[in-house]
Amino acid sequence: MRSRAIVASMALTILLLSGTTVVEAMPPLPSSFHGTVKRDGTNVAEGTVVSAWINGVKYAETQSQMYQGNSVYAINVPGDDPDTTQVEGGVEGNTIVFKVGDSTASPTGTWHTGTDVDLNLTAPPTAVTLSSFTAKPVAVPPVGFTSRFLLALAVTGLIALLAASAILVKDAK
């Protein structure tokens, strides 16, 4: 116990004498992108959210705007501060996935500090869901009628079967 305390105090003394402090680095220049943003070849609505993701984490988002008849976007993707444990953004070479609304767009980008790249984004067509169809009513007999009809048919069949069995037994005797 005592030896542990001595080691700890020595480490603390060395740390203080060396002037070691945790220094936070300033934000690196971002990686910027701009270009058109389309869905299935057509303009997206003005104000559509365009976001930038690295390793499944969103680091920047912007809204589309209209420019000379095209829907366009411009985004600055921040960089990571390597001196902190949390990840604030990208590092050189990271793949950036762009999303238009909730759809993953193509192509991807590559994070490079202090660059502004012209990158036109295309999102896939909006998925068509079954709920978007309206079901057409189909004319079917009322359930009550069907049940009664089937019951009558079964009873008639049973009676016929019993009668046939009785005749067969009688003939056998």
Added chain:
Amino acid sequence: MNNPQTINVTLLLPLQTGWNLISIPRDQADTAITTVLSSISGSYDLVYAYDASDPTNPWRKYNVNAPPYSNNLSQINETMGVWVHMTTEGTLTVAGSIPPTTSIQLYQGWNLVGYPGIQAKAISEALSSIADKYTLIYAYDASNPADPWKKYNVGAPAWANNLSEVRSRLGYWILATENCVLTINN
């Protein structure tokens, strides 16, 4: 709030090929970025500034070759630190009046500011208005490519710092511990 004197002094800022972190230490009559940087037109292609008041999207960009919609930096002034990417060496001519007093709002966290002082001053003197409200300062001196980053860490011993004074030509990253106002007097 700035109160420009009538004294107009033109300053020449040599800029290196690549990134330069500068300030525009004069009160400009026209702060449009293309006007302020007109003397290096054709020699730069990309400019960034950092608006700490907008923590979710702090970066402001001006790309000479990009369409207007993609640029969100249109004005620069003496309160701002500005990253300028030069495609060739050049000299920025900064004309304008000397601001007797400049107040710069700082926000907790990183701030990228200009220094519109006439004379170089020791950091403790130049930043006396925010004493005890900052912990770290960085400058980037592009004229020294072998060792461009200069640092002043309040909590570090003198030998660990290689930045001791602030000069009007450079922009500075300041890490503020709280919102405060930096006042620079000439």
